[in-house]
Amino acid sequence: MTEPFLSDVNLVVPGMLIPLLPLAGFLITGLLGKFLPKSVNGWIATLSILASFICSVLVFQRLDPEHSVNIDLFTWFNLSNLHISFGLLIDPLTVVMLLVVTGVGFLIHLYSLGYMHHDEGFTRFFAYLNLFIFFMLMLVMGSNYLVMFIGWEGVGLCSYLLIGFWFKNDAFNDAAKKAFIMNRIGDLGFLLGMFLMLFHFGSLDFDTVATQAAGLGSNQTLVIAITLLLFIGATGKSAQLPLYTWLPDAMAGPTPVSALIHAATMVTAGIYMIVRSNVLFALAPATLTVILIVGVATSVFAAVIGLMQNDIKKVLAYSTVSQLGLMFAALGLGAFSSGMFHVVTHAFFKALLFLGAGSVIHALSGEQDIRKMGGLRKLIPITYWTFLLASLAISGVPFLSGFFSKDEILAHAFEHSKLVWVILSASSLLTAFYMFRLVYLTFFNNFRGSEETKKHIHESPWTMTFPLIILCILSIVGGYLGLPEVLSHTHLFGNYLSSVTEGSKAYLAETGPVSHSTEITLMVFAGLAAIAAIWYARKNYLVQHQLPEADVQLTGYRKWIYNKFFVDEFYEKFIVKPVQLLSDLFLVVIDKLVVDLIVSAAAWFIGLSGRTLRLLQTGNTGFYLFAMVFGMILLFVIQLFI
Amino acid sequence: METFIQSIPHNWYLILSTLLFCIGVMGVLFRRNAIIMLMCIELMLNAVNLLLVSFSTYSGNNDGQVFVFFIMVVAAAEVAVGLALLISIYRNVASTDINVLNKLKG
Numbered sequence: 001m002t003e004p005f006l007s008d009v010n011l012v013v014p015g016m017l018i019p020l021l022p023l024a025g026f027l028i029t030g031l032l033g034k035f036l037p038k039s040v041n042g043w044i045a046t047l048s049i050l051a052s053f054i055c056s057v058l059v060f061q062r063l064d065p066e067h068s069v070n071i072d073l074f075t076w077f078n079l080s081n082l083h084i085s086f087g088l089l090i091d092p093l094t095v096v097m098l099l100v101v102t103g104v105g106f107l108i109h110l111y112s113l114g115y116m117h118h119d120e121g122f123t124r125f126f127a128y129l130n131l132f133i134f135f136m137l138m139l140v141m142g143s144n145y146l147v148m149f150i151g152w153e154g155v156g157l158c159s160y161l162l163i164g165f166w167f168k169n170d171a172f173n174d175a176a177k178k179a180f181i182m183n184r185i186g187d188l189g190f191l192l193g194m195f196l197m198l199f200h201f202g203s204l205d206f207d208t209v210a211t212q213a214a215g216l217g218s219n220q221t222l223v224i225a226i227t228l229l230l231f232i233g234a235t236g237k238s239a240q241l242p243l244y245t246w247l248p249d250a251m252a253g254p255t256p257v258s259a260l261i262h263a264a265t266m267v268t269a270g271i272y273m274i275v276r277s278n279v280l281f282a283l284a285p286a287t288l289t290v291i292l293i294v295g296v297a298t299s300v301f302a303a304v305i306g307l308m309q310n311d312i313k314k315v316l317a318y319s320t321v322s323q324l325g326l327m328f329a330a331l332g333l334g335a336f337s338s339g340m341f342h343v344v345t346h347a348f349f350k351a352l353l354f355l356g357a358g359s360v361i362h363a364l365s366g367e368q369d370i371r372k373m374g375g376l377r378k379l380i381p382i383t384y385w386t387f388l389l390a391s392l393a394i395s396g397v398p399f400l401s402g403f404f405s406k407d408e409i410l411a412h413a414f415e416h417s418k419l420v421w422v423i424l425s426a427s428s429l430l431t432a433f434y435m436f437r438l439v440y441l442t443f444f445n446n447f448r449g450s451e452e453t454k455k456h457i458h459e460s461p462w463t464m465t466f467p468l469i470i471l472c473i474l475s476i477v478g479g480y481l482g483l484p485e486v487l488s489h490t491h492l493f494g495n496y497l498s499s500v501t502e503g504s505k506a507y508l509a510e511t512g513p514v515s516h517s518t519e520i521t522l523m524v525f526a527g528l529a530a531i532a533a534i535w536y537a538r539k540n541y542l543v544q545h546q547l548p549e550a551d552v553q554l555t556g557y558r559k560w561i562y563n564k565f566f567v568d569e570f571y572e573k574f575i576v577k578p579v580q581l582l583s584d585l586f587l588v589v590i591d592k593l594v595v596d597l598i599v600s601a602a603a604w605f606i607g608l609s610g611r612t613l614r615l616l617q618t619g620n621t622g623f624y625l626f627a628m629v630f631g632m633i634l635l636f637v638i639q640l641f642i
Numbered sequence: 643m644e645t646f647i648q649s650i651p652h653n654w655y656l657i658l659s660t661l662l663f664c665i666g667v668m669g670v671l672f673r674r675n676a677i678i679m680l681m682c683i684e685l686m687l688n689a690v691n692l693l694l695v696s697f698s699t700y701s702g703n704n705d706g707q708v709f710v711f712f713i714m715v716v717a718a719a720e721v722a723v724g725l726a727l728l729i730s731i732y733r734n735v736a737s738t739d740i741n742v743l744n745k746l747k748g
Contacts, residue, residue: 619747621740626671 011062011069014055015090018098019137021048021055025130033123039113045126046109049133053102060099065092066499070143084204089143093500096340096493097140097272100347104264105133107467111355112256114463115362119254125165129260132158136265140272145194145204148273152190152237155266156183162261163253172252179246186236186243193229196222210279210503218283218507227280227287231294234270239321240328241298245568247321251313255358258313263320263350268343271327275336275500282334282504292332296423299325301565303430307437308562310548311368312357315438319394320350322427326409329424334508335412337497341482342409344493345401348478349393352471356387359460359468360442364453370438371548375447379457384443386468391439393475395432395534398527401479407523408484414522425529432533440541441548448547484519648700655696662689676731676738680724687717 025048029041036044063069068091077084109129116125135158139151157180164176198204200222201212213223234240239247239262250262261267274281274291281288299322306318323346330339361368363380377384393402406428413421447454459465482493494501540546560566616627666689669682691710698706728738735742 614748617746617748619744621743622671622674629667629671 011059011090012071014058014062015069015071015088015141017055018052018059018102019088019134019141021052022130022134022137024048026127026134029123029130030127033127036123038122041123042109042113042126045130046106046113048130049102049106049109052133052137053099053106056095056098056102059090060095063090063092063095065496068092068094068499072143076146081202082198084144084146086147087143088141088147089206090141091500092496093272093275093340094140096344096497097268098137100268100344101133101136101140101265104347104351104471105129105136105260107470108256108260108264108351108355111259111358111464111467112254114461115256115358116254121165125162125254128158128161128165129256132162132261132266136269139269144206145197145209148276149187149190149194152233152269152273153187155261155269156180156187156237159183159250159261159266162257163250165253165257169252175246175249175252179250182243182246183236186233189229189232189236191233193226193233196226196229206276210277213280213283214503214507216283219285220283223280224284224286227277227284228290230273230277230280231287231291234273234328235294236270237273238267238270238324238328240270240294240325241301242567244298244302244321245564245571248314248317248564251311251317255313255354255361258317259351259354259358262317263354264347267320267324268327268347271324271331271339271343274328274331275340278336278501278504279507281331282507288332288334290332291328292420295325295328295330295332296420296427297325298322299329299427300423300430301325303427303434304561305564306434307430308548308558309434310371312360312370312373312438312442313354313368315370315434316350316353316357319353319431319435322431323350323394326406326424326427329420330409330412333409333412333416333420334504335409336501336504337494338405338408338412338482340497341493342405344481345393345405345475345478348471349390349402349475352386352390352468352475353394355464355468355471356383356390359383359464360387362460362464363457364449365456367449367453370441372449372453373442373447374445374449375443376457377443379447380459382459382465382468386472387443388439389472390475391435395435396428396526396530397432397534398523398530399479401475401477403523403527403530404479404482404484407526408482410526411484411519411522414518425526428526429529429533432530433537436534436537437541440537444542445545484523652696652700655692655700659689659693659696662686662692674739674741676728676740679740680721680728683724684717684721687713 025045029036029045033041068089070087070089072085072087074086075083076086109126112125112129116122119125132155135151135154137151139148139155142148142151160176160180163179164173166172194204197209201209203209203212213220213226216223236243247262247267251258253261281291302318302321302325306315306322309315309318323342327339327342327346330336330342359380360373360376360383363376363383364373367373389400393400396403396406410421410424410428413424480492482491484491563569663686666682666684666686669685670679673679673682691713694706694710694713698704698710731743732738
């Protein structure tokens, strides 16, 4: 439902400020940054996001969940059959994403004030962060697919800029390029989907497309094609199989970047997009099945790889890929609001985990290998406790936020197919195991690093610990937004999003409500499984002091897991190399032989003409006169024939 | 008066004019002395004058004769400039032979 522009001034003004404030922050820090002192730049950037967050809260308070507000700013394309306007849409789904993006974004900006304090690119970092938040807000606030696509591309760009932030390192630049290129492959799918939509429906507005698609009916090839292409876009952006390899490499960027972009916001863009298009996807059961399979496969695949990683950030990266797989599985089951719920809780505890990892790295003066950590529990307590709680949350330990959101997804899986439930539960078990492997190796037993590093271990400054504490509180209580039926009559989160998701309910397969006893059994089972996994990790890494082996000694299946199933090598050999060979072929054949030949032939011809015509310049006046006379006679003769 | 002149066939005037013009052209092309070349250019101009006047007489239209006045003026001005240039060149190279001036050979 759209409302006239000016009737909701109270809503529209904060609504428009939300993306404008980070943009202003970017322009000020980006253009004027070198004239202002470093700390001023940092605070301008941070406070602009805080202001954006306050506006988001105002919008949340003032929005009526049943009436979304469409702010049409100006007409962008006005051609004969193409009318696209540049507009912002404010509805419950947008508000959820706004609160997460600006809230977690603000905390990460605050954290970066401490973490990047000694970096010479401090101002540039904050400029990029603000730009990223701006684009992310454009993505979530867009009223049609094209505005969303602006944000979509923009966050890809900022991701590239931020991953390759320390640009003097070639490996980091390669990681940045990899992320951007893989994103772009996905974007091709998104674009093709948009082209199809535009061609057949004549519009890119969410409402119009959904209504027209619904008019076509369920299971139509067109809608299946569009949704599959959109899903390819989501695969690139949200790091699902097969386009996920950029995310672990993206850990080359500074830790706040990993927390913001690759945990809480950008990677969830794919899920947001699918939930936004829930009607379209509900009309294409084949696509939902594909999404389910990809999500489940990714979830397990990444969890297995995470079991043997030794870099603290890589473990968290694979964990992110795995959790995203879980969210996509939820979408594939048609549980759109459950997927969003997990996005929100995941944002809290994953951002907390990354920021905590950053705190550890900061304390250890840059060490990231967990084999050289240990015993940090007493030395950096705030980091330890928050990290521990985040790990408990992600493992699905009862009554923390992760438990409720995961349990909801698992319950939907159980209704749909027992096999899916088994695989997802296995994935959750692995998650609990490798997270606590990480916790025990990092924080328990004795410190395994150098003496030099040990002397410098210190707790982080307040700008870094304060966000940790806030996120910790959110990770604990965030679950109460979505209590399952057995414990509460209202599912706050689901109800809030109902106006957005109800469109699809008509087309999804009917599944009966889960009985209370089944629900409780599932919850108990999940809780016990998590605790068992944690106990097993404890046995291995705390009690028995097992350490991950050194790199060279692995054989058999362990070698496969440690080397990430050689996926990167596979891509390198079968995709990158052929393209490079093709490029070399073009260089040698077409560029050198054909194009260069044509250009040098033209140059040679000019030279020849010059050399020949030069002979006319004899310097002999008599000859010149003769040439004049000859020319005139020639003209007279020619004019007889014309 | 016109009948008197018209007793000479018009063609003779045309042939005379053409011959004079060709002699002028050949003089310009084959002679080396700059002064002779200028005189040959004058010859060409006068050949054209003759042509114009003859046509004017034989067709009764006086436009031809008026145009001849213009040509004479232009010829006079051109000779003045041409001779001035010639004198200036003579002062530099002490010769009126045009083959001496070949510095533009490329």
